[in-house]
Amino acid sequence: MAGVLDSVNQRTQLVGQNRLELLLFRLVGQQIYGINVFKVKEVLQCPKLTMIPQRHPVVRGVAHIRGGTIPILDMGMATGQRAIDEDDIKNCFVIITEYNRKTQGFLVKGVERIVNLNWEAIHPPPKGAGKENYLTAVTQLDNHLVEIIDVEKILAEVAPSDDNISETVLDKVNNGALREKKILIVDDSTVARKQIQNCMNAVGLEAVTKNDGKQAYDYLRELAQTVDNVADVIALMISDVEMPEMDGYTLTTLCKNDPKLKDLYIMLHTSLSGVFNRAMVEKVGANDFMAKFSPDELAERVMEVIDARS
Missing domain, CATH: 3.40.50.2300 (Response regulator)
Incomplete structure (x- = not known):
C-alpha cells in the first residue's frame, strides 16, 4: 500500500503510445474501479473532516491539506451506492484529483494498485450494465471487470456550473x-x-x-x-x-x-x-x-x- 501511495505523484506525467495508468480502488463492496493516474495529485489516509453547513449530501466534509481547503466527496454515494459508515471514515482513503480547473478529494474504501494498460483494452460500458450512467469505460484485469467512473458527471451533479455563454x-x-x-x-x-x-x-x-x-x-x-x-x-x-x-x-x-x-x-x-x-x-x-x-x-x-x- 505504501508503494502505491508514494508513487502516485511521480507517475502522473505518463506520456505513452495510446497507453494509460489506472489507480485501482474499491468502494463499499468487492467491485474494482479505476481512475487515470494522470488526474491524481495525491492519495492519503483520510484526514480529519470538517462539516460544512448546507452541504450536498455527497460531500462528507472538507479537509485542510497542504494549506488548502478541499471538499471530500463520497464516491460511493455519488454513484448511487451505500455511503461509507461515519465510524469507518478514518480507516478509508482520499484520492485528491484535479478536474476542470478544480481540486477535490474522493473518499474510497481502499486503494489497490496501479496498472499500466493500452487504451485499446479500455472499452465503452456495455448497454444495460449496472451504474452505466456513471461509467465512461470498462476493462478486464485478472478476470475481473474494472469500471472507470465518469467523474465529470459526478461533479456536474454535486457542484453544477453555469454552462451558458455570456x-x-x-x-x-x-x-x-x-x-x-x-x-x-x-x-x-x-x-x-x-x-x-x-x-x-x-x-x-x-x-x-x-x-x-x-x-x-x-x-x-x-x-x-x-x-x-x-x-x-x-x-x-x-x-x-x-x-x-x-x-x-x-x-x-x-x-x-x-x-x-x-x-x-x-x-x-x-x-x-x-x-x-x-x-x-x-x-x-x-x-x-x-x-x-x-x-x-x-x-x-x-x-x-x-x-x-x-
Whole structure:
C-alpha cells in the first residue's frame, strides 16, 4: 500500500503510445474501479473532516491539506451506492484529483494498485450494465471487470456550473463566418459532450459528436473519401485526451500523418488542467489546447480560429 501511495505523484506525467495508468480502488463492496493516474495529485489516509453547513449530501466534509481547503466527496454515494459508515471514515482513503480547473478529494474504501494498460483494452460500458450512467469505460484485469467512473458527471451533479455563454460573448458572434461550419466533438463523457455541443450550438455552429478517438477517426476517414479537403467541412475538432479504444494523442497523430486530414485544426480539450504536459501536445501536432470547461473561453477561442481560417 505504501508503494502505491508514494508513487502516485511521480507517475502522473505518463506520456505513452495510446497507453494509460489506472489507480485501482474499491468502494463499499468487492467491485474494482479505476481512475487515470494522470488526474491524481495525491492519495492519503483520510484526514480529519470538517462539516460544512448546507452541504450536498455527497460531500462528507472538507479537509485542510497542504494549506488548502478541499471538499471530500463520497464516491460511493455519488454513484448511487451505500455511503461509507461515519465510524469507518478514518480507516478509508482520499484520492485528491484535479478536474476542470478544480481540486477535490474522493473518499474510497481502499486503494489497490496501479496498472499500466493500452487504451485499446479500455472499452465503452456495455448497454444495460449496472451504474452505466456513471461509467465512461470498462476493462478486464485478472478476470475481473474494472469500471472507470465518469467523474465529470459526478461533479456536474454535486457542484453544477453555469454552462451558458455570456451575452458579451454572444454579441461577438460573426454569423457569416460561422455559417455552414461543423465542429467535431470527441469525448467519452456524456456530460462533457453535451456541454461542448450546447456551447457550439449557442454560437450557431453545427456539432457532430463521437464517443472516442476510434469513432472519430473512422468518421473522418469516411468523410475524406467524399470531399477533397476535410478541413473545408469540419472547421475544427475538439477532442478529449482520455478515451477508450483510442486516446486523443493517438487520434491527433493519425490525423496529422494522413494527407487528407493533416489540415484539420485540432484542439485538445481536457480536464487534465493541473498536470497537463504541453510538450506532448506539441509532439503529436495538435494546434491548440484548452483546459475544461469555460463556455465563454471555449466559444471565443473557436470563433477566433474560424475567423482566422475563413
